[in-house]
Amino acid sequence: MKLKVLDVIKEIKDIASTNLEDKSTYIAKFISERPNVILTYTGSYSSPATYMTLLLRSLTKVNANFFPPKELTYYVVPYDEGCEARILIYSSVDGLSELNILMDQLRLTGHEFIVITPTALPDILSCKIPKERIIELNLEGKDRYWPLLAHIVSGLAIAKLMDMKGVRASRVWNELSNVVPVIDSLISYYEGDIEDVVEFLSQPLLITSTPTMKAVAEYLAYSRDIRVKRFLVNAEGIRNFVRFINRLLIIETDVEEYSMKEIKGLALTAASEIKELKFKTDPLTAPIYGLIVARIIEYLYSRKVGRIE
Template sequence: MNKEELDREIEEIVKIGKLAGERISDFMQSGEPFILHAGTGLPGAAALKAYLQGLSWGKVPPFLSVTDFLYGTLPYAEEKLKVVFFMGSARERNLAVSLISGLEVMNADFIIVTPLPEDPILRERASSESFVSVSGTPDPVLTEIIASSFAGLSYAEKRGLREDMRIYRLRNELASLNEVYTQLLYERCGELADLVSQAVDIDVVYTPFLQSSAFSLYYKFLGLGKKVRINDSDSTLPFVEALSSTVLLFTSVEEASLRELLLRLQKGKKIAKLLRFNTDPLSALIYASFFSRCFAQ
């Protein structure tokens, strides 16, 4: 993909992501939501969780799979609920139908962030206002991540959770995404290309803030026909010696927690590509997610 094509694609992803983010932010203004995910909706949900947590002085929003919510939370709720559900593909349709039915019984407020806002089965169950569209882009997963980033930042600003230089800097970065990241990817996509082209088995390992970015790469590698495993860095420690070709995503803020993992990778002479991001973890989340476009099909 040449730079002009990449420019156009990312411009469209950012445009649609921003519109979706504004809708999500508006919905959240009346109260903090449960953030739910299923299938390839996980990266978008994880990004929203990271932004709300990072910009709310460490307060962690409820973050659950749909099944966990349906059977572990919804039956016992005593207060009116608000839900943002990230649905990645048609494979999650049955889960979405079950969720909508349960939420309606409980008179809950909800929106569904999805590339399938016109799905006829879902539209029979909920009004058009219940759907936030991320359709019309070449990468719905990345679009959901961008939408969540805009939503989390806007929510923090409107609710007065933060008024500092971090908010100012993140706002400026989001405003210039297409020009910054197209140049970045055009220069750096080759870093992963050799490892991925030669590897049959790949392990994707990530630190907490880069969960959404790691899963976007994971899905992309699966689409390329690779055998892929994915784990967070802490869970990986017991089986470092069993890792295959490894892509490790981490921020400089989290690097101290990786000393043992990095040492064991080196001792085992494992083939590894280290994607280190020396920036704000919330900036790194977006920055790393764009690497999925290196493997656009």
């Protein structure tokens, strides 16, 4: 399989080698200056914001809360007087209209915020915020790597916020600072799983995940290169959908495996066909490895159906 994916492996390595030192330092400093932080997103991908929330709650003493953008805009920030939490917005390329509305509301209510984005914001948006508070990841033409790079910069920021102290914070820093050297062995280790998932994508399916692996589920669900009908469903809602589509891809870590036990029982009670994509690593760094594997799955699927971009 490796010969088939040499080009995309090189592309992944180039992306993972991006220098995020200044960007992660600024994010860490922004968070450290207030005890309360709110995470949100605009566009399709919520996982960078939910991942940052998990990191903050697991590794720091920061009071971190996650809100979907509309809930934040209309029901939280207008009534946040006396708290004025700082806000981190992860804005996907398809979320600019929503970002515009959210930014206007935050400016009206006096909240400080930063925008983390894969590409440069249009002038109509960038003029509304100090330049240094726009964290561009410079992914013009490569925005498919937005979830991967957003997760890496978030993990590095939290490790810096913790000054790399503590076993897990040090591990996050070491792993995310050394992603490139392990990519080849990662793909070799999960080669069988990759091929199985590519084959499983041949018919309509549901996709779900544990909380830490949400990015991988979103990536495979939203990919423009994967043409099969598929639906991203929260784990809690799976039982309501299997009567319509009884094929399920579960993305998880071995540490979180037990939380999916009830869903796996559907293989018996609902005659469902289940495929697991399970990662054997720390849940706090697993989504980064999962996103690399997901990109390989996407690429091999495209080769299989004769559609490569």
